[in-house]
Amino acid sequence: AQTVTQSQPEMSVQEAETVTLSCTYDTSESDYYLFWYKQPPSRQMILVIRQEAYKQQNATENRFSVNFQKAAKSFSLKISDSQLGDAAMYFCAYRRSRNNDMRFGAGTRLTVKP
Amino acid sequence: EPEVTQTPSHQVTQMGQEVILRCVPISNHLYFYWYRQxxxxxxxxxxxxxxxxxxxxxxxxDDQFSVERPDGSNFTLKIRSTKLEDSAMYFCASLGHWANYGYTFGSGTRLTVV
Structure with missing residues (x-):
């Protein structure tokens, strides 16, 4: 079974600083996708960034980037120049390519301090 | 930008009652999901x-749950006899042809069973 582990229930960062959220996963598949979703207090699930396992290059979306270590099955999210609006729950998610069911980690609550 | 629409946003129901949660996925999407939180x-x-x-x-x-896509646009989740532990946020999501994209989630239905 595929499992996703987020070992940090809570993290905090000073505004304008950088923070890294950790995620590890367990799979025997070689082809899959990884995602980070943001859930603000409104509870809407918002896609932040995605990574295809066959790509060696780490994905980047503006202030958000990932460190994808396939051999270590690690997929961390780095948020640079943190803003107050980044405060939210962040969920790491895994999806096999053979089907499309996504599995989520337990989430990390990020607080941004002004 | 296309959206996944869920109604109602909040539903309160008595234990043992049937509820139907409704979703309108993005029109050209092929895969549909229900998640709960x-x-x-x-x-x-x-x-x-x-x-x-x-x-x-x-x-x-389990057998208390069923899904239906009755008219080619709506996607419904039915809970036949609600229990207190069914209280949760229910998210609908859809996915298009390009499987490497993340799901598009609806804004959720908050179900409260009393």
């Missing part, structure tokens, strides 16, 4: 739906 907990997979049938379901999705 009990307050403060992880996002859990319930069921996936493709080509007018269930493609996968979790152990949570």
């Amino acid at each position: 009990i307050l403060g907990q992880k996002v859990e997979f319930l069921v996936s739906f493709y080509n007018n049938e269930i493609s996968e379901k979790s152990e949570i999705f």
Whole structure:
């Protein structure tokens, strides 16, 4: 079974600083996708960034980037120049390519301090 | 930008009653999902739906649950006899042809069983 582990229930960062959220996963598949979703207090699930396992290059979306270590099955999210609006729950998610069911980690609550 | 629409946003129901949660996925999407999130907990997979049938379901999705796509646009989740532990946020999601994209989630229905 595929499992996703987020070992940090809570993290905090000073505004304008950088923070890294950790995620590890367990799979025997070689082809899959990884995602980070943001859930603000409104509870809407918002896609932040995605990574295809066959790509060696780490994905980047503006202030958000990932460190994808396939051999270590690690997929961390780095948020640079943190803003107050980044405060939210962040969920790491895994999806096999053979089907499309996504599995989520337990989430990390990020607080941004002004 | 296309959206997944869920109604109602909040529903309160008495234990033992039937509820139907409604979703309108993005029109050209092919895969449809229901997830739930009990307050403060992880996002859990319930069921996936493709080509007018269930493609996968979790152990949570027991005989009390059913899904339907009655008219080619709506995608519904029915809970036949609600229990207190069914209280949660229910998210609908859809996915298009390009499987490497993340799901598009609806804004959720908060179900409260009293």
